[in-house]
Amino acid sequence: MRVVSFTLNGKATRLTVDETRMLLWVLRDDLGLTGTKFGCGQALCGACTVLVNNEAVQSCATPVGEVDGKQVVTIEGLASGDRLHPIQEAFVKHLGFQCGYCTPGMILGAYALLHKTPKPTRAQIIAHMDSHLCRCGAHGRIVQAVETAAAAKGGAR
Amino acid sequence: MSWDDDGNELVIDGPAPFPVTRRDFLKLTSTGVLVLMSVDALAGQETARPPTGRQGYPTDFNAYLHIGADNKVTCFVGKVELGQGAMTSLPQLLAEDLDVALASVEIVCGDTDLCPWDMGTFGSLSIRAFGPVLRAAAAEARGVLLALAAERLQVPVESLSVKDGVIRAAGSAAKTVTYGQLTEGKRIERTLASKPAVKPVKAFTIVGTSAPRRDAIEKVTGKAKYAGDIAPAGALHARILRPPAHGAVLAGADTSAAEKMPGVTVIRDGDLIAVLHQHWDEADKALALVKASFTRKDPPVDNATIFDHLVKNAPPEQRVAAGGDPATYAGPPLQVFEQTYYDSYMAHAPMETHSAVAAVENGKVTVWAGTQTPFPVKNQIMQALRLPAEKVRVITPHVGGGFGGKSASRQAVEAARLATLAGKPVRVVFTRAEEFFYDTFRPAAVLKIRSGLDASGRIVTWEYWVYAAGERGAAHFYDIPHHRTLAYGTWSGAGVPGYHPFAVGPWRAPGASTNAFARESHIDVMAAKAGIDPVEFRLKNLTDARMIRTLKAAAAKFGWTPKAAPSGRGVGVACGIDAGTYDTLMVEVAVDKTTGAVRVKRVVCAQDQGVVVNPAGSLQQVEGCITMGLGYTFSEEIRFKGGEVLDRNFDTYAIPRFSQVPQIDTVFIDAPDVPAQGCGEPAIVPLGAAVANAIYDAVGARVFQLPMTPARVKAAMKG
Ligand code: FES
Ligand code: FES
Numbered sequence: 001m002r003v004v005s006f007t008l009n010g011k012a013t014r015l016t017v018d019e020t021r022m023l024l025w026v027l028r029d030d031l032g033l034t035g036t037k038f039g040c041g042q043a044l045c046g047a048c049t050v051l052v053n054n055e056a057v058q059s060c061a062t063p064v065g066e067v068d069g070k071q072v073v074t075i076e077g078l079a080s081g082d083r084l085h086p087i088q089e090a091f092v093k094h095l096g097f098q099c100g101y102c103t104p105g106m107i108l109g110a111y112a113l114l115h116k117t118p119k120p121t122r123a124q125i126i127a128h129m130d131s132h133l134c135r136c137g138a139h140g141r142i143v144q145a146v147e148t149a150a151a152a153k154g155g156a157r
Numbered sequence: 158m159s160w161d162d163d164g165n166e167l168v169i170d171g172p173a174p175f176p177v178t179r180r181d182f183l184k185l186t187s188t189g190v191l192v193l194m195s196v197d198a199l200a201g202q203e204t205a206r207p208p209t210g211r212q213g214y215p216t217d218f219n220a221y222l223h224i225g226a227d228n229k230v231t232c233f234v235g236k237v238e239l240g241q242g243a244m245t246s247l248p249q250l251l252a253e254d255l256d257v258a259l260a261s262v263e264i265v266c267g268d269t270d271l272c273p274w275d276m277g278t279f280g281s282l283s284i285r286a287f288g289p290v291l292r293a294a295a296a297e298a299r300g301v302l303l304a305l306a307a308e309r310l311q312v313p314v315e316s317l318s319v320k321d322g323v324i325r326a327a328g329s330a331a332k333t334v335t336y337g338q339l340t341e342g343k344r345i346e347r348t349l350a351s352k353p354a355v356k357p358v359k360a361f362t363i364v365g366t367s368a369p370r371r372d373a374i375e376k377v378t379g380k381a382k383y384a385g386d387i388a389p390a391g392a393l394h395a396r397i398l399r400p401p402a403h404g405a406v407l408a409g410a411d412t413s414a415a416e417k418m419p420g421v422t423v424i425r426d427g428d429l430i431a432v433l434h435q436h437w438d439e440a441d442k443a444l445a446l447v448k449a450s451f452t453r454k455d456p457p458v459d460n461a462t463i464f465d466h467l468v469k470n471a472p473p474e475q476r477v478a479a480g481g482d483p484a485t486y487a488g489p490p491l492q493v494f495e496q497t498y499y500d501s502y503m504a505h506a507p508m509e510t511h512s513a514v515a516a517v518e519n520g521k522v523t524v525w526a527g528t529q530t531p532f533p534v535k536n537q538i539m540q541a542l543r544l545p546a547e548k549v550r551v552i553t554p555h556v557g558g559g560f561g562g563k564s565a566s567r568q569a570v571e572a573a574r575l576a577t578l579a580g581k582p583v584r585v586v587f588t589r590a591e592e593f594f595y596d597t598f599r600p601a602a603v604l605k606i607r608s609g610l611d612a613s614g615r616i617v618t619w620e621y622w623v624y625a626a627g628e629r630g631a632a633h634f635y636d637i638p639h640h641r642t643l644a645y646g647t648w649s650g651a652g653v654p655g656y657h658p659f660a661v662g663p664w665r666a667p668g669a670s671t672n673a674f675a676r677e678s679h680i681d682v683m684a685a686k687a688g689i690d691p692v693e694f695r696l697k698n699l700t701d702a703r704m705i706r707t708l709k710a711a712a713a714k715f716g717w718t719p720k721a722a723p724s725g726r727g728v729g730v731a732c733g734i735d736a737g738t739y740d741t742l743m744v745e746v747a748v749d750k751t752t753g754a755v756r757v758k759r760v761v762c763a764q765d766q767g768v769v770v771n772p773a774g775s776l777q778q779v780e781g782c783i784t785m786g787l788g789y790t791f792s793e794e795i796r797f798k799g800g801e802v803l804d805r806n807f808d809t810y811a812i813p814r815f816s817q818v819p820q821i822d823t824v825f826i827d828a829p830d831v832p833a834q835g836c837g838e839p840a841i842v843p844l845g846a847a848v849a850n851a852i853y854d855a856v857g858a859r860v861f862q863l864p865m866t867p868a869r870v871k872a873a874m875k876g
Contacts, residue, residue, distance in 0.1 A: 027437035029394070034386035035379020037557075038437075039508045040589045047508055075379030088377040095777055099240025100376030101508040101557030107377060126815045130432040133807060135508050135558045136240050137784025139818040141777070 006036035009077025019065025027060035035075035046132035049105035075104035087149040096145035170301035218294035220273040220336030228337035235275025237267035239559040242774035256319040267553030281736035281835025300353040367773035384527040385512035392582035394437040396444040398430040403800030405451040455799025471645035478632035481639030483618040491609030498675035499862040502795035503599040509557020510587035511568040511622040515576035526569035536605040561663035597662025602626035604675035630669030666838035677731035677846030690719035710765035711741035722854040729851025733842035736835025738766040746851040755869030757819040767831030786844035789811040
């Protein structure tokens with residue numbers, strides 16, 4: 001057990017926690033942020049993707065100790081109040097989801113891409129998103145949503 | 158236990174995961190001592206009713222709708238939202254026939270205390286089978302409200318019209334009354350002796366529009382709740398000890414190390430061993446400390462031997478379709494084609510693993526479950542806990558994909574049982590390995606076809622033997638004078654113990670993709686031999702007008718130019734009928750001749766699903782079908798040895814990815830004359846066959862087994 005301090009969705013957070021525990025479960029079970037999803041537990045599906053210092057990270061394979069001193073953003077932290085982030089807006093516009101279970105991870109994955117590469121090519125979007133699985137088959141629409149978000153906003157907020 | 162649903166799809170519940178006859182449950186006290194408690198003590202004097210089995214939809218329209226004094230409407234359905242859009246499209250049907258504004262309608266899905274009974278959400282039945290029930294309820298409610306308004310306003314009912322839940326008398330602007338004023342939020346006690354007709358298609362203003370999805374905002378903001386997200390105060394996660402293989406029996410277990418972990422509670426009842434902790438990951442660590450040994454009783458089958466096994470041990474045949482007499486055909490000589498096709502076990506692999514949370518309060522068990530079948534699950538829980546109906550409630554939050562795999566929901570029963578034993582709310586969230594292990598796989602199958610073609614390119618005989626895939630989609634739809642289709646076993650298993658080494662069940666359009674793969678491949682085998690373009694060949698052998706129009710629409714959209722295969726272009730076509738819907742798919746592929754890897758460049762789908770309730774939603778379903786279908790076509794195949802499922806995660810079990818997804822163009826056939834049919838499954842059906850035909854067109858080699866892995870494509874090219 002140790003104290004881990006990080007910024008979570010803009011708020012300073014201090015936890016006394018077994019630092020080897022995976023961030024996913026600390027977010028879900030200790031902090032009640034259930035928007036981050038469990039899909040595989042082995043960094044194989046992307047459902048648990050969160051942002052750590054604006055990079056997409058699979059929280060099921062990230063010990064919470066590793067985010068000490070860093071900025072963590074989960075899907076709950078993306079919109080400002082009722083105002084959706086442009087990527088979220090684009091997912092709504094293109095219906096880039098069905099069951100929605102992969103969606104938080106997809107959106108944060110897309111965020112990380114646009115943060116680094118504000119004007120990605122279609123091939124770059126596909127390459128970047130390829131580690132994210134979606135069983136409902138929303139892929140084509142997700143690519144369109146990322147393109148729209150890139151065009152609208154030039155990437156990250 | 159199973160409930161047959163119009164011969165369409167079966168709910169596979171399998172044996173209850175806990176013994177249901179045992180009278181004594183173990184109850185864990187606060188001191189951690191296990192004491193025996195009789196179930197009857199838990200349930201009071203009440204004894205559980207037997208499972209109600211097949212019920213019907215309620216006839217009282219109040220079961221489906223409630224109109225508040227504020228004119229807000231609540232629609233209640235036993236269907237659940239799996240991502241397929243039921244919570245968006247069903248209110249459209251209700252609003253249309255009730256004549257209320259769509260925005261005034263809220264919907265409650267899959268809550269057994271609030272919603273009318275339903276068998277479950279599968280078989281593409283929500284719109285085509287439940288839709289008419291919901292519409293009739295809305296139409297009757299509207300009729301009753303008009304009668305009440307006529308009395309209130311003292312005008313003849315014929316003079317009334319309704320818009321957005323406001324009733325107006327003709328010629329008198331002052332004479333209006335809202336639905337809400339009439340109901341005052343109470344149930345409507347009157348019914349109509351003669352049930353009013355539902356609206357004709359040409360009067361639709363809400364059905365047929367792309368009403369926006371109701372779940373969009375909550376799904377993009379992470380607010381949408383799935384079963385595993387429900388956390389009643391004090392809830393503990395349970396991780397349950399699982400056998401290493403199907404058929405294995407627990408021989409012994411030592412839980413002492415797990416018990417020493419802080420915050421861990423161990424529950425043990427017979428073969429059930431579960432470790433509970435507030436955090437899922439810590440419960441998981443504790444489970445790893447349980448030392449258990451099992452006695453294996455593996456069936457002697459694996460991926461290589463299963464096909465012989467399925468044929469040798471096949472249950473008695475069932476006739477699916479027949480006409481003429483193919484066996485004794487004695488007309489002009491035919492060119493005979495005989496071929497065997499194979500399909501493999503496949504997983505549903507929804508991104509949300511089976512999850513459930515159970516809480517017991519005042520003897521009533523409430524279970525939030527990710528399930529396609531809340532009412533059958535409720536029955537299972539009643540049985541397992543020996544509780545009467547009013548003591549069990551199943552609530553279905555958002556479900557993270559189902560595809561047939563969440564028709565079986567053992568996790569809900571496990572959560573209910575463990576919550577009762579623990580005296581605390583319990584959450585069960587399957588690992589991906591549990592998800593694979595307990596999945597009800599799409600069955601492996603063997604499909605034999607013998608057909609005869611005359612000199613003019615007409616199919617004259619067709620004999621089809623279906624082993625293990627079942628009857629759905631097995632009957633051909635071509636114009637063949639002498640034919641016979643026999644099915645051995647169904648997609649839900651064969652009723653023969655040990656026929657399959659694990660559970661099998663409904664996988665999106667169960668059996669139909671398997672049957673289409675064999676049939677439509679075989680059609681192309683004949684067309685190629687006859688030197689006829691595959692579209693032309695089909696048209697030559699078809700009289701079904703709905704199929705002909707999807708074929709022609711697909712060809713137009715695709716820009717199909719006739720050429721006999723193999724043309725080297727890599728184009729393929731296949732047709733299918735499922736859930737009352739007709740599909741033609743056309744695909745273009747590129748085959749890497751050195752690796753055998755196949756890339757689908759584009760897909761055109763022409764679909765006749767009758768009236769399209771929500772075009773945007775239907776489009777999503779078609780695209781989802783085609784994208785998901787790439788998995789069964791190319792890569793999905795459960796590897797197993799005896800009762801052991803070797804695939805445990807997505808590292809070895811490959812589902813479709815972004816880099817594989819082709820351009821998809823969909824054409825819906827304008828068919829106002831056909832009532833709304835299924836949409837969630839049909840488009841997946843012909844994909845495998847269309848791709849097989851395109852591979853043949855590209856390289857002149859045919860693959861006879863799904864999935865068409867690079868190795869199988871390469872092997873086919875070697876001949
Ligand atoms: S749950 Fe973390 S990548 Fe799948
Ligand atoms: S929307 Fe269901 S898994 Fe992607």
